[in-house]
Amino acid sequence: MTVFEMEWIGILITGFATLFLIGEVLVNMRGLFGLLGIGFITVYFGAYVETSSIIIMLIIYFVGLLLIIIDGKLLNDGTLATIGLASMLTAVALPSPSFTSGLYAVLGVLLGGGSSLLFLKVFKRREMWNKITLKDQLTKEAGYNSMNETYEGLVGEEGITLTDLRPVGTIRIHRKDYSAISNGQWIEKDTAIKVVQVDGTRILVEKIN
Known part of the structure; x- marks a missing residue:
């Protein structure tokens, strides 16, 4: 054999x-x-x-x-x-x-x-794989930073709640919908709110009195 x-x-x-x-x-x-x-x-x-x-x-x-x-x-x-x-x-x-x-x-x-x-x-x-990895990282970072800048621009903006915030819910600002959280308050639907803080993609709002 x-x-x-x-x-x-x-x-x-x-x-x-x-x-x-x-x-x-x-x-x-x-x-x-x-x-x-x-x-x-x-x-x-x-x-x-x-x-x-x-x-x-x-x-x-x-x-x-x-x-x-x-x-x-x-x-x-x-x-x-x-x-x-x-x-x-x-x-x-x-x-x-x-x-x-x-x-x-x-x-x-x-x-x-x-x-x-x-x-x-x-x-x-090989260098080509290093370049691909670096390109992917830069693309992701650019996308993340772009999202952060968009959300940070919401600070001080006013909008309305689309759902009850208990304390998390959905709000609308300038015809765009976002997930938001209140500062421990229960805010009812169709209530005017204001963005007071943004941390990454976490949007903190408060009721406008």
């Missing part, structure tokens, strides 16, 4: 292939991980696929990997990543000589992809 006839060998080959290929995308290893990953996946397809079909299976596998990268770098909604993962799993499952071997190969891709995240704790991540 050769090593490739062992059903469990697929989990090692596809696992290391995916581990190093995704690892190369995440951290800057100057192509070393990429070469190792390509080597492992080529060995896998070379062992189970006819020579004429190796290129096709490699394309399916790497297109899947590319879709995951595009999703992570540009879209971040998971759609392309899901399609890409399905493509990679299909590529390693189809050539397997048996159902069990296919399951091992699929499991290898999943374990390898998940384990590649550990490289981020050891090696320097």
